Amino acid sequence: MTNLDTSDTTEEPGPDGYAAARLLLLQEKERPGPPRRAALARLTDDWLAGLFAAAAPPRGTALVAVGGYGRAELSPRSDLDLLLLHDGTADKAAVAALADRIWYPVWDLGLALDHSVRTPAEARATAGEDLKAHLGLLDARTVAGDAGLVAALRTTVLADWRNQAPRRLPELDGLCRERAERAGELQYLLEPDLKEARGGLRDAQVLRAVAASWLADAPREGLDTARRRLLDARDALHLATGRATDRLALQEQDAVAAGLGLLDADTLLREVYEAARTISYAADVTWREVHRVLKARSARPRLRTLLGRGGGAGKPPVERTPLAEGVVEMDGEAVLARSARPERDPVLPLRAAAAAAQSALPVSPHAVRRLAAAAGPLPVPWPAEAREELVTLLGAGEATVPVWEALEAEGIITRLLPDWERVRCRPQRNPVHTWTVDRHLVETAVRASSLTRRVGRPDLLLVAALLHDIGKGWPGDHSVVGETIARDLAARIGFDRTDTAIIATVVRHHLLLVETATRRDLDDPATVQSVATAVGTLGTLELLHALTEADALATGPAAWSSWRASLVADLVKRVAGVLAGEPLPDPEAAAPSAEQERLAIEALRTGEPVLALRTEPVVTEPEGPEPVGVELLIALPDRPGVLPAAAGVLALHRLTVRAADLRAVDLPGDLGPGSVLVLDWRVAAEYGSLPEAARLRADLVRALDGSLDIAARLAEREAAYPRRRGLAAPPPRVTVAAADSRLATVIEVRAQDAPGLLHRIGRALEGAAVRVRSAHVSTLGANAVDTLYVTRPDGSLLPAEEASDLARALEEALR
Structure with missing residues (x-):
């Protein structure tokens, strides 16, 4: 494809020439990214300037690009944000006619247009009332017409922005928080909105606006690169879909990755997550600085009153509260003490992080940068102090997360734990997972910190929580691979051989309890014995039990419930008995429960199904009471087709089956010959209340005698079932x-x-x-x-x- 130098383009003002040149530019492979966005903006400028000139504009008018177009960052399907500015001297009809001569050709091409016609005073008044309009005008740029008129507006709008910053920046921060609640965090979403999600393009633009206020500035390192990556991804998304969309949907990710020359969709997501993480961290630091400055400004009048206005009392000394060796608190942050020497104290990064987390303070970005630049490497294995500070950091609960992210942003975590790079920003395509692999590991440690009172070795629990999915950065079974990595890292951190073996075992079997409890028959002696053999000791069992809960809670809402917790607790109790030397009961010798025997007798007497529903006890969760489940007992004379009939009836009544136990009960001879099949189900309603047992029984009878075609009914439901668009x-x-x-x-x-x-x-x-x-x-x-x-x-x-x-x-x- 021949390169198109749009700087020399002299297309006629009609839409056909512009449309052809635009299409040619978008089809170019040699000029992606910023050059193409700038070229598209120049091409659009030339066309709109031609429309403006051909309309014979009155004096004192100008066509102004604002927002993204004002920054010359046009993606293939971006809106055109235009302001027709006039000084108020021209005839209103002439200004309206000029607007029509520009707006209608844009609409005719099917381009999205955000337009307005205002005087400088009107534009300034609108900006004063509408924060988003004010932000757009900060990037105002002359496309055609009276450049002096535009320059004067820019100067006024920027001065207003700086003067009003103490009032407008808190408002802007509130809008950003609301948007983050609505759109989520880009760095963790499987289908992120590249613009609106936290850490996206909107936040990058907000950081530019904050810098323009002169009140605070964002950390610059990597910020431009991160913003460019997101813009490049949006360009590729527009070209792949042909739509003005910012949502990176699953079904588009392979095409977008190919458009960017990336290996696959996972590589694309990792790059997007890296960019979002950089922007999010910069936003956190910037807003913290904004609020610190505003708080300091509001305190000055009170301070002057206290000190008096005469005599030159001077500034009060800045308070520095010691937190740990070489670490102090100042202005609400953990900073390095004046006496700190990172180059001579390799434990200082971990000590500073642990002290900050324990005090629920952020680490000063200046301190983190200094630690990253000056701190020497830890000896291997780590000294005992370093290991203890890591455990202290992991045990600080929710306060661990921002401190960990600060260390990660400057590369300190990867230096301490080299295998961390493999899981950093790695997506998890199972929608059950809320976080990327690395954040999930930190979240698991946070959850485990609240369970440390349940185990004899909380240090092993916290480190195992941090490492349990470390194998996901490598091919193969992540539990098997993770065992080897965890063994190496535990030895690196300074644990002895025995403790290292325990951590490796817990990582290897971190899914054992929940998978066994939910997928195996706990009444089968072989099930319990196999878990006991794998676990080996009671101490390892209690660590696994706590890690199982922490891992599930850190995965997402669908991964843990009182029902799962009760199953795991039952399994742990049985395994603990085996490890303590208690014999397992023989399931063949187990007699039916009194309720099962009662229903079996009734079924044998009537020759028909007998049902009973029994709600399990309610378990109180942090989010509120949750029923463990509902037990449904069905007894009927043994015959073919019972399982599919019963399962089909439950599905028709929208009951979710959690477990099912089927056993033949041979009744004493004086009750009459025959065997009765007893089905013991654990079920839960998908939504709404439970159906009545009588209705279930009636449908089961119909299903067994063939008058209810369950397969057809379920097929009808499946045909009408809403399916998610995607892979x-x-x-x-x-x-x-x-x-x-x-x-x-x-x-x-x-x-x-x-x-x-x-x-x-x-x-x-x-x-x-x-x-x-x-x-x-x-x-x-x-x-x-x-x-x-x-x-x-x-x-x-x-x-x-x-x-x-x-x-x-x-x-x-x-x-």
Whole structure:
């Protein structure tokens, strides 16, 4: 494609020439980024200037670009923000006609236009009332007409901005906070808004406005690069979609990455997150400085009153409160003491960070930069003081996060923990996760800090929390890879061989408890014994228990609940018994509960299904009371088709199945011959209240006698189910789980969660003529993991080849 030098373009003022030149420019591959944005602005300037001149404008008029166009930063689908400025001497009709001669050609091309017609006084008054208008005018630039008129307006608007800064900057800060609440933090979102989210283009422009006030200035290092990266990503997004959008949707990310010459969508997100993190950190530092300056200014009149106006009393001394060796508090920040010598004190970065976090203070950016530049490397292994300061930092709770981010912004964390670079800004494409990998690790340590009273070694808990997902920066199973990395880092930090082995074990098995509790039969002795073997000691078990909770809470709302907590606690209690030498009960010898036996007798007497709903006790959570779940007992004479029928009825009534236990109850002979099947379900309503047991029973009877076509009803619901636009769901995967159970063969189904999934699984298993002993359902976001304990009809385990055939058939049925 031939380069187009738009600086020499002399296109006619008509839209066709401009449209052709614009298209040619946007198709160029050799000039992306700032050169293309500037060239597009020049091309647009030339066209609009031609329209302005052709309209024979009255004297005292000018066409002004404001906002992004005023900064000559036009993305392919950017709005044109234009102000037609006039001095008020021209005839109003002539000014209106001039506006029409400019606005209509822009509209005819389908370009978005934000336009206004004002005198300088009107523009100034509007800016005084509308903060966003004031910000736009700070970037005002003459496109055509009376440049002196525009220069005078710029001077006045800028002077107003500086004079009104003490009033307007707090208002602007409030707007930024509201926008962040609404749009979220760009550096953690899977589908971020490049402009409106916190750390996006809007915040970068706000920092320019704050600097223009002369009240405070943002840290400059990396800020221009970060802003340019976001603008480049928005350009590529506009070209990929053909729309004026700032939302980087999942389905567009591969095309945007390709447009930027990046390896893949993950690389794109990491670059976007890095840029957003730089802007967010700069914004935090800048707004902190703004409020410090404003607070100091408001205190001066009171100070003058206290000191008196005569005699030249001078400034009062600045208070410096000691926090730790070489660290003091000054003006609400942790700063380095005058006597601090970072070049001779390699522990000082960690000591300063720990002291700041423990005092809930931010670290001065000047102090962090000095530490990054001057502090020498820690010896390996670290001295005991360094290890203790790291543990203190991690144990400070929520105050850890901003301090950690300050150290990370200057590269100190990566210097201390080299493997951190692999997880820094790494996206997690599972929507259950709220944070990037690195922030999730810090959040897990924050959550773990509130659980340290539950464990004998809180230092091991906090460090294991920080490292538990460190393997996600490498290929393969992150738990296996993470074990090796955690072992190396623990030794580097200075833990002895025994403690290092414990940290490595906890990292290796940090998913063991929650996955076992939600996906395995806890009444099976092999389940509990396998966990006990992996854990090894009671001390490691209590660390794993606390880390499991902290990890889930730091993942997101969908990852933890009272129900999951109760299952994990039950498993921990059983494993602790094994580790203490207590024998496991024999599940085959376990008698049915009194309620199960009562329902079984009633079912045998009537020959029909009998149902009972029982709400579990309420557990009080920090967010309020939450029911652990509802137990649904169904007893009916043993017959084929029970599982798919029952699961289908529950799906029709919008009940989510959390676990299911199926057992045949052989009643005493005096009650009559026969075996009764008892289904013990744990269910929860998707929304609304629970259905009545009578309605469930009526539908179950109809499903069993064939008068209720569950498959058709569920298909109708699925057809009407709203689907999220985006990437297609991966296909289901069914495997034979490696579980040494002597009770049943364990089949694990991983699939996209959907209404009636367990019903379809049950139908496929009925067709394979196997018996389901129990089912355990775990759902995170859109992903379901259903674990089924199955046997032959006579109760024996499936041979290996038969089990593999069943898994393949089940997988095919679910496709």
